[in-house]
Amino acid sequence: xxxxxxxDVRKYLFELEDGEHIEAVLMLHDFGNSVCVSSQVGxxxxxxxxxxxxxxxxxxxxxxxxxxxILMIEEEFGxxxxxxxxxxxGEPFDNxxxxxxxxxxxxxxxxxxxxxxxxxxxxxxxxxxxxEFAKFPLQVNLAxxxxxxxxxxxxxxxxxxxxxxxxxxxxxxKEYYQKTNRRLTFEYVLLEGVNDSEExxxxxxxxxxxxxxYINLIPYNETHNIEFKRxxxxxxxxxxxxxxxxxxxxxxxxxxxGKISAACGQLRSKKEEL
Numbered sequence: 001x002x003x004x005x006x007x008d009v010r011k012y013l014f015e016l017e018d019g020e021h022i023e024a025v026l027m028l029h030d031f032g033n034s035v036c037v038s039s040q041v042g043x044x045x046x047x048x049x050x051x052x053x054x055x056x057x058x059x060x061x062x063x064x065x066x067x068x069x070i071l072m073i074e075e076e077f078g079x080x081x082x083x084x085x086x087x088x089x090g091e092p093f094d095n096x097x098x099x100x101x102x103x104x105x106x107x108x109x110x111x112x113x114x115x116x117x118x119x120x121x122x123x124x125x126x127x128x129x130x131x132e133f134a135k136f137p138l139q140v141n142l143a144x145x146x147x148x149x150x151x152x153x154x155x156x157x158x159x160x161x162x163x164x165x166x167x168x169x170x171x172x173x174k175e176y177y178q179k180t181n182r183r184l185t186f187e188y189v190l191l192e193g194v195n196d197s198e199e200x201x202x203x204x205x206x207x208x209x210x211x212x213x214y215i216n217l218i219p220y221n222e223t224h225n226i227e228f229k230r231x232x233x234x235x236x237x238x239x240x241x242x243x244x245x246x247x248x249x250x251x252x253x254x255x256x257x258g259k260i261s262a263a264c265g266q267l268r269s270k271k272e273e274l
Contacts, residue, residue, distance in 0.1 A: 141183075
């Protein structure tokens with residue numbers, strides 16, 4: 001029902017058969033065309049900085065509703081999608097069975113024939129499903145929405161941490177790596193004055209010490225409904241440098257959608273709150 005475009009990015013708002021709305025984002029990288037898909041209508045995880053979590057979960061998406069996001073974008077864009085990340089609206093591991101069926105269809109030669117290593121699922125830390133995912137037969141990448149280096153900060157911004165604090169989450173991730181030998185990604189949204197201090201960077205380096213992982217630092221995409229502010233670029237670079245000095249693999253996520261409401265859930269909120 002809506003497409004917003006900017007350089008190297010397109011944001012799609014889809015209407016479902018029951019009148020609900022979800023969104024997906026197409027990002028054009030030098031390595032291929034990547035789509036970020038939604039896995040639920042709304043989200044119950046309630047992360048304080050997230051537009052999707054501000055609006056509660058209505059229902060899980062069916063497998064076909066996830067596949068159609070890819071097919072409809074391919075049709076509109078006129079080009080093949082090579083990479084898929086399940087990081088849109090929803091907690092994928094809260095819709096675990098459907099998301100795994102979705103990956104199986106994407107990977108199947110008679111489906112969309114996308115290599116398993118070009119597929120990524122993100123979770124805010126649903127530990128039982130991380131353990132289950134370690135047995136999933138396809139080599140799909142796992143990303144963890146970490147966003148804090150200690151329980152004190154994580155408790156304040158991510159309610160999931162009350163159920164699965166870091167002393168439960170981190171051993172589960174180490175166990176996942178031992179079983180799969182697949183490198184983990186840690187997503188870390190930098191929020192001004194919350195989790196972006198140099199002390200936080202040192203704690204983060206200590207937390208992931210010895211793990212085969214890489215850290216994706218994400219400049220915050222501000223929304224008018226949430227009070228958090230993005231960290232200044234100077235502080236982002238200080239944070240980055242501390243991690244690099246600790247011999248960690250770190251990237252700062254390329255920004256795509258600041259001009260087009262591309263933060264997770266923004267378009268849906270605008271549509272449904274008119």
